[in-house]
Amino acid sequence: MTTGYTVDQLRKAAADAVRAPSLHNTQPWRFRLVDGGIELAVDPRRRLPASDPSGWGTRIACGAALCNLRLALATAGTPATVRLRPYPGDPDVVARLVPDVPRRPTPAEQSLHRAIARRFSNRAPFWPDPVPADARWRLVEAARAEQCWLELVIGTTAVNAFAEIARSAHRVLERDSAYVTERTRWIRSEPSPDGVPAAAGGPQSEPQDLLPQRGFGGRNRAPGRDFEPEPLVAVLGSTGNTATDQIVAGQALQRVLLTATDAGLAVSMLSQPIEVPGAREALRLSLGRFGTPQMVMRIGYGQPGRTTPRRPVDAVLDLPVVR
Numbered sequence: 001m002t003t004g005y006t007v008d009q010l011r012k013a014a015a016d017a018v019r020a021p022s023l024h025n026t027q028p029w030r031f032r033l034v035d036g037g038i039e040l041a042v043d044p045r046r047r048l049p050a051s052d053p054s055g056w057g058t059r060i061a062c063g064a065a066l067c068n069l070r071l072a073l074a075t076a077g078t079p080a081t082v083r084l085r086p087y088p089g090d091p092d093v094v095a096r097l098v099p100d101v102p103r104r105p106t107p108a109e110q111s112l113h114r115a116i117a118r119r120f121s122n123r124a125p126f127w128p129d130p131v132p133a134d135a136r137w138r139l140v141e142a143a144r145a146e147q148c149w150l151e152l153v154i155g156t157t158a159v160n161a162f163a164e165i166a167r168s169a170h171r172v173l174e175r176d177s178a179y180v181t182e183r184t185r186w187i188r189s190e191p192s193p194d195g196v197p198a199a200a201g202g203p204q205s206e207p208q209d210l211l212p213q214r215g216f217g218g219r220n221r222a223p224g225r226d227f228e229p230e231p232l233v234a235v236l237g238s239t240g241n242t243a244t245d246q247i248v249a250g251q252a253l254q255r256v257l258l259t260a261t262d263a264g265l266a267v268s269m270l271s272q273p274i275e276v277p278g279a280r281e282a283l284r285l286s287l288g289r290f291g292t293p294q295m296v297m298r299i300g301y302g303q304p305g306r307t308t309p310r311r312p313v314d315a316v317l318d319l320p321v322v323r
């Protein structure tokens with residue numbers, strides 16, 4: 001296929017891309033059509049200077065949005081060839097997608113694409129039922145298919161050791177008033193197209209909780225409604241830690257999340273031990289893996305919940321652009 005993508009194809013694919021997760025639901029992305037190619041770029045106005053000074057979170061979110069873009073285009077029969085960070089002089093351009101040879105979507109692409117609209121962060125306690133081996137295997141394979149690894153933290157000792165790292169990272173972050181102020185600014189108690197709705201924030205933390213919950217102003221907890229005693233904790237990692245590696249990890253994250261959704265599993269993310277450099281290194285050492293941890297997930301069987309709002313797709317499109 002030599003002709004480029006159309007504005008209509010861009011708009012449809014971007015509508016799926018914006019369903020990706022992002023730190024505090026900032027939605028730090030923009031989409032445009034340049035010479036028939038779809039370009040995904042960082043929206044510099046939606047950076048989080050206190051919570052994400054290096055831009056790691058923005059690149060993870062944009063990578064996740066890129067995964068959705070690829071799935072949307074593939075399931076429409078117009079798959080893309082992707083170049084990451086195509087312009088060395090403009091590192092905010094995360095990816096450029098041009099049409100590849102048209103083909104029928106694979107069943108895996110179709111089921112992952114169907115999961116996009118259903119996925120959401122479920123911060124409530126999960127049922128104690130264990131995640132079966134075949135679902136675990138699918139999650140590990142999803143990360144591998146995107147050139148990343150997924151390490152499942154198994155057993156009480158390993159989970160407790162992880163929890164200790166996560167809690168200490170959480171304490172470090174909570175001592176930073178700029179970080180706390182920035183997070184508070186993104187909590188929404190009224191309907192809003194961005195930010196984290198307080199109702200999605202999960203229940204308030206309690207001292208007996210094993211894993212730290214990022215405070216999004218959640219509800220009080222019903223007595224006895226504790227978190228699952230042995231959560232399935234999964235650490236997603238990449239081989240390197242360049243900006244490009246982080247975009248690759250974002251795509252892998254989204255593929256793992258969509259695979260979990262497709263398998264009927266609930267997930268919440270836990271990035272405190274990634275955001276604090278010492279904790280990230282302690283986590284890497286505890287796993288004994290080469291490469292860099294990029295995200296931690298709690299995975300299990302959750303109660304039904306709701307997806308969170310996004311800005312309308314026209315608010316994230318730049319049209320038209322002539323280079």
Ligand SMILES: Cc1cc2nc3c(=O)[nH]c(=O)nc-3n(C[C@H](O)[C@H](O)[C@H](O)COP(=O)(O)O)c2cc1C
Pocket residue numbers: 019020021022023024025056057058060061119120121122123195196214268269270271272307308
């Ligand atoms: C880089 C990154 C870090 C995140 N860290 C956390 C976290 O530590 N705690 C949490 O509850 N959610 C975390 N999230 C989830 C976002 O808050 C969530 O994706 C966003 O609010 C949109 O909601 P949704 O996932 O339900 O669509 C993170 C998401 C990303 C992409």
